[in-house]
Amino acid sequence: MRLHWHRTDLRPSDNLALVSPDDSEEPRSSGSRPPAGDDPILPVYVFDPKILDHAAPPRVAFVLDSLAALREWYRDRESDLLVVRGEAPAELARLADDYGVDTVSWAQAYSGLGRRRDDRVADHLNEMGVETRIVHDHLLHEPGSITTNAGEPYSVYSYFWKKWKDREKRGSVPGPGADRLADPPHDTPIPTLDDLGFDRPEAEIPPGGYMEARHRLNDFCSDDIYRYEDARDDPAANATSRLSPHLTHGTVGIRTVHDRVVRARETAPNDATREAVETFRGELAWREFYHHVLYFNPEVVTENYRDYENPIEWRDDPEALQAWKDGETGYPIVDAGMRQLRAEAYMHNRVRMIVASFLTKDLLIDWREGYDWFRRNLVDHNPANDNGGWQWAASTGTDAQPYFRIFNPMTQGERHDPDAEYIREYVPELRGVDADLIHDWHDLSPTQRRRTAPDYPAPIVEHSERREQALAMFERARGEDD
Ligand SMILES: Cc1cc2nc3c(=O)[nH]c(=O)nc-3n(C[C@H](O)[C@H](O)[C@H](O)COP(=O)(O)OP(=O)(O)OC[C@H]3O[C@@H](n4cnc5c(N)ncnc54)[C@H](O)[C@@H]3O)c2cc1C
Structure with missing residues (x-):
């Protein structure tokens, strides 16, 4: 047996x-x-x-x-x-x-x-x-199988991708036949959340299960995958695969996903849609890249991947942290993302990048606080991707955003949610407010804000000031402050 x-x-x-x-x-x-x-x-x-x-x-x-x-x-x-x-x-x-x-x-x-x-x-x-x-089983290419010519794990994604994309990949395998399975003599019930000592989640959790995963994969690969290149950064379009909980919990096999994606590429009607499929394959490669990083650097779950000369002087600011968690920062795109997380245990990738940048570069709060909040609230949390995403945003990770490139939360909102459709969906206080006013929220006077959306908070920090402080904080960490 x-x-x-x-x-x-x-x-x-x-x-x-x-x-x-x-x-x-x-x-x-x-x-x-x-x-x-x-x-x-x-x-x-x-x-x-x-x-x-x-x-x-x-x-x-x-x-x-x-x-x-x-x-x-x-x-x-x-x-x-x-x-x-x-x-x-x-x-x-x-x-x-x-x-x-x-x-x-x-x-x-x-x-x-x-x-x-x-x-x-x-x-x-x-x-x-x-x-x-x-x-x-969990990856197409296991840790150690894609390395530099010197046999070292990659720390730069683009080089990893060059090898990953053309490497032969194993196809999916069928499940075991009924004749292979044993029949245990007694039933063992599945416990409830309560039995296990967990509260019911505040968020609406997407349905689990291997059939659900299969439907989601097929739906995505017959349609939205072809607009992935253009729509993946538009959170209102909801055009990404939403496969992340399934990949995290293994309700779908990665070989099944890849096979289906390759089939979508073969049937793509033109070069642009073929390119979109390739961009999606690139996200599967990011997942593998971060799993390799975690495998070879297990300490990254709690430590910075990148060494700075001096410790980064993150702020201890419980009030700002709480406002961030509650989606009450007065930065509409940030608040929409944080409220999507509470409502759905999920957040769109572009918005994850924005809220992570906001926590670390505007509130100057340690990425570990954000990672921990995501760990507790995301249905798709896994240490590899979550840590990779946080350390990227905090400029402490492998192939991370350079410390001097700081997202501006107003322009990010304007660029990626121009009609404020996503913002209005998750921030009811701003429903009925013009997109222009939403994107200008930061620059409105207190009287204009009161008139426009009396229940929505004023920005808790001034982005341009915080940007300067973040640069100075990183320069001190780099030993470049004199
Ligand atoms: C701060 C931060 C935290 C994150 N935490 C997690 C996490 O806990 N779990 C998680 O699965 N992803 C995480 N991501 C990556 C990404 O945001 C999600 O995988 C994606 O939003 C899931 O939605 P989707 O399945 O529709 O993605 P799609 O765009 O459809 O992508 C398909 C799959 O590719 C993988 N993928 C996509 N983007 C990335 C990426 N940037 N890095 C690694 N893999 C990626 C995921 O497995 C995803 O399901 C995080 C990103 C950031 C910036």
Whole structure:
């Protein structure tokens, strides 16, 4: 018997660790089923309190939904998903003992914390004589497979992309056949949020599950992908894939996504739409780039990637931080983004960049505060992308925004939401206000503001002053202040 430990691979198909834990990583054509071995597979999900310590209601809600869908898939095949609670090493060891398991398989984790935990689990199982098979599944190209000619991991995305885009990629693999699955003798219910000690999320969480992921992928690849180049920076257009929770929690396999995207490229009607598909592929490469960065630099979750001569003198300003979290900064595009996060546990990428820049370069608050807020509120939070995004905006990361290039939140709003459609959707106090006035909010007099939108706050800081202070803060950190 082989126990398969589902974690961020909440899907039955295109799951390399589930189907074929000991299969090689050689690229193969899409759709061919790798050899599966003879052991029947017993699937399990473990709610480990140590892992749940790092979780938050939006992500747990999405996981519960996705587990229900995955369990149905197994049940439709006369099998079942075991769902247990307790520390993973002890629970897996107990199940291995109860069911006469020879091998436990799972997909490789890439964060430092995840890898340390997996080592502990593997040691514990190996000591009992149970084999462990840990398979790269989450990325098209695993860490260490795309390096500089000197064999070093890339720290500049554009060079990484040049190698990534033309490298042969493995195609998706089908799920295990029903004849491969074991049937556990008793039901194990999926706990509720309450059982696990989580509140109901304030936000509306998108539906989880592998079928939902498949629909979203197909919808996007038949339509919006072709306007991705032009519309991806327009938050009101809502033209991005919204696949991020699915990629984070593994309700879709990355090979399935890539295969479908390549098909969209093959059927693109012209060069411009082909280019749009390629731009989207570039985002998948960013995801892989940041996972590689995290793998080789696990400390980036708490430390700056980039060394500065002196510590950056971030401000301790709880009031400003709270205004940022509440979407009450008086900068409409920032507030719209922060309120989208509260309402949907999601925020558009362009707006993530704007709010992250605002926190670090206008409020001069440490990126770790923002990362922590995103970690608790995003349904798609994963340490690699979240940390990559924050350190990019804070000018502390790999291939980051240079410290002297500081987003102006008014011009960002005007450029990317010219009709203030996105702003009005999330900031009801500004509904009915002209786009021009919204984009000029910063320059209106107190009387004009009172007349225009009495319930919306005045800007909590002056951007031009803060810009100068941010430059000085970074110059001191660089040792260039005299
Ligand atoms: C401060 C900040 C924090 C972020 N935190 C996260 C996070 O916790 N989880 C997360 O998945 N993404 C994060 N991102 C990246 C990006 O904002 C989201 O992936 C994207 O908005 C998700 O929406 P989508 O699926 O519609 O994206 P699409 O534009 O449709 O992109 C498709 C997929 O490509 C990947 N991707 C897209 N943009 C990026 C990027 N800049 N970096 C890495 N991967 C990318 C994601 O997996 C995404 O689902 C963050 C970005 C910033 C600036």
